[in-house]
Amino acid sequence: MKKEYIKGIVEGFYGRPWDWQERKDLLTAMTGKYNLYIYAPKEDNYHRDLWRETYPEAFMNLFEELVTFGKERAIDISLALSPGLSLIHSDEKDLNIVCDKFMRFADRGVTTFCLFFDDIPETLIHPADKERFSSLADGQSYFTNKVYERLINKIPNFRFIMCPTLYFGEEVNEYHHELGQKLFQDIEIMWTGPKVCSEKLETSEAKMISGVFKRPVLYWDNYPVNDSAMAPELHIGPYMGRDGDLYRHSSGIVLNPMSRAYASMISLNTAGEYFEKRETFDALSSWKSTIKKMAPACHEAFLEFALANQKSPICPDDSQLLRNILQTFKSLYAERRRDEAGEHLIKTGRHIRENAEKIEKELDAKLLADIKMWLDEYNHWGETLCLVGDVVLADLSMYREDTSEENLNNVAARDKKLEDHLKQAVEFNTTVLGDELFTFALDRLRISKGLVTMYRY
Numbered sequence: 312m313k314k315e316y317i318k319g320i321v322e323g324f325y326g327r328p329w330d331w332q333e334r335k336d337l338l339t340a341m342t343g344k345y346n347l348y349i350y351a352p353k354e355d356n357y358h359r360d361l362w363r364e365t366y367p368e369a370f371m372n373l374f375e376e377l378v379t380f381g382k383e384r385a386i387d388i389s390l391a392l393s394p395g396l397s398l399i400h401s402d403e404k405d406l407n408i409v410c411d412k413f414m415r416f417a418d419r420g421v422t423t424f425c426l427f428f429d430d431i432p433e434t435l436i437h438p439a440d441k442e443r444f445s446s447l448a449d450g451q452s453y454f455t456n457k458v459y460e461r462l463i464n465k466i467p468n469f470r471f472i473m474c475p476t477l478y479f480g481e482e483v484n485e486y487h488h489e490l491g492q493k494l495f496q497d498i499e500i501m502w503t504g505p506k507v508c509s510e511k512l513e514t515s516e517a518k519m520i521s522g523v524f525k526r527p528v529l530y531w532d533n534y535p536v537n538d539s540a541m542a543p544e545l546h547i548g549p550y551m552g553r554d555g556d557l558y559r560h561s562s563g564i565v566l567n568p569m570s571r572a573y574a575s576m577i578s579l580n581t582a583g584e585y586f587e588k589r590e591t592f593d594a595l596s597s598w599k600s601t602i603k604k605m606a607p608a609c610h611e612a613f614l615e616f617a618l619a620n621q622k623s624p625i626c627p628d629d630s631q632l633l634r635n636i637l638q639t640f641k642s643l644y645a646e647r648r649r650d651e652a653g654e655h656l657i658k659t660g661r662h663i664r665e666n667a668e669k670i671e672k673e674l675d676a677k678l679l680a681d682i683k684m685w686l687d688e689y690n691h692w693g694e695t696l697c698l699v700g701d702v703v704l705a706d707l708s709m710y711r712e713d714t715s716e717e718n719l720n721n722v723a724a725r726d727k728k729l730e731d732h733l734k735q736a737v738e739f740n741t742t743v744l745g746d747e748l749f750t751f752a753l754d755r756l757r758i759s760k761g762l763v764t765m766y767r768y
Contacts, residue, residue: 317563319347328352333572344583351391375419391425400450452493491524508624511552517560535578543742549598555590571681608673612666629745653703660696
């Protein structure tokens with residue numbers, strides 16, 4: 312019997328795991344669009360570092376509650392273990408531990424289980440494994456198949472998912488071929504695409520990797536996750552770059568969100584529409600519609616804020632919004648319409664600050680808490696544009712031969728205000744609009760300070 316196409320979420324990021332209420336709120340929002348949630352937070356020690364240890368009873372009760380909550384919404388709640396850092400593939404004790412741990416969750420209603428071997432050494436590390444197995448793929452296949460054999464007749468509607476150690480790439484090697492050859496056919500194999508966080512997932516690649524794995528690939532789509540080096544970014548952009556017919560050549564897609572559950576809902580909602588519409592999916596239209604639903608009282612302001620945060624693995628370029636702002640300034644300045652150029656910066660900066668104020672006032676409290684750090688920086692850069700505009704206009708007074716000491720002091724005071732403001736930027740743990748605005752503001756500050764020095768010399 313053909314299994315249902317997986318439309319899933321994997322809580323598989325590094326950083327603070329979601330709390331139980333966040334999980335329930337997310338499952339509620341995903342009802343009707345998704346059918347699988349995988350519990351796999353990297354910072355849960357019982358999932359990864361202490362995988363041999365038993366989960367406390369209090370956790371088990373909460374997880375069972377989540378399983379029931381998911382079933383009421385037709386969402387399968389899955390548990391993953393990530394034992395690869397210390398697993399001995401040939402050890403019967405380790406096999407028993409994994410199977411017993413899975414069975415404890417099966418007794419609470421879980422039917423889909425996952426073994427993750429991602430982010431571990433790419434070779435066998437234990438002497439016993441090196442002696443018994445010819446390769447890492449050989450050892451992982453053996454252990455995964457053994458778990459499958461133990462559980463298939465004990466758990467109704469059992470589904471088993473495996474994430475390999477080499478889980479991405481533009482090329483494949485013997486590890487992938489061996490895994491596809493030796494792993495039991497009913498076990499799903501995950502793949503993130505050409506990269507860990509792939510800009511595009513294309514049909515041609517899905518056909519290739521499915522052929523290597525000898526089964527339709529299950530995509531682990533690392534979006535909108537923002538862990539590791541991406542932590543300063545806020546991924547609230549559209550779900551783009553995924554071919555509409557991937558479903559024909561894969562067994563499903565699971566998205567890995569951010570640790571900020573409510574902010575993740577923006578991209579997850581648009582991905583839900585992608586699952587539904589497939590070839591007819593319009594990423595930008597869906598994204599704008601989602602923002603309107605999630606920020607009804609301030610959707611226009613929030614859309615501009617989202618455009619200021621467009622940089623992500625899916626959209627690797629800095630904000631087009633900023634490029635447009637600076638290009639308008641540079642064009643006006645080159646045409647010697649310098650008053651207009653300065654006023655353009657001030658007007659734009661005020662508009663950004665008004666957006667930030669409206670969002671803070673009107674946005675849902677949970678979503679606001681998730682984006683607050685980025686909203687503060689967005690507001691900061693709005694003020695930056697105003698201050699740079701003031702400096703540009705002040706500089707024009709010197710060009711117009713008002714080089715009195717009083718005016719030079721006035722210009723210097725504006726320079727100092729901008730300088731102090733730019734120093735505050737290093738305190739942000741976030742990145743909004745990209746680095747070009749800071750560079751632009753610093754250049755204008757240096758020009759202005761240079762002019763004051765020149766006229767005072």
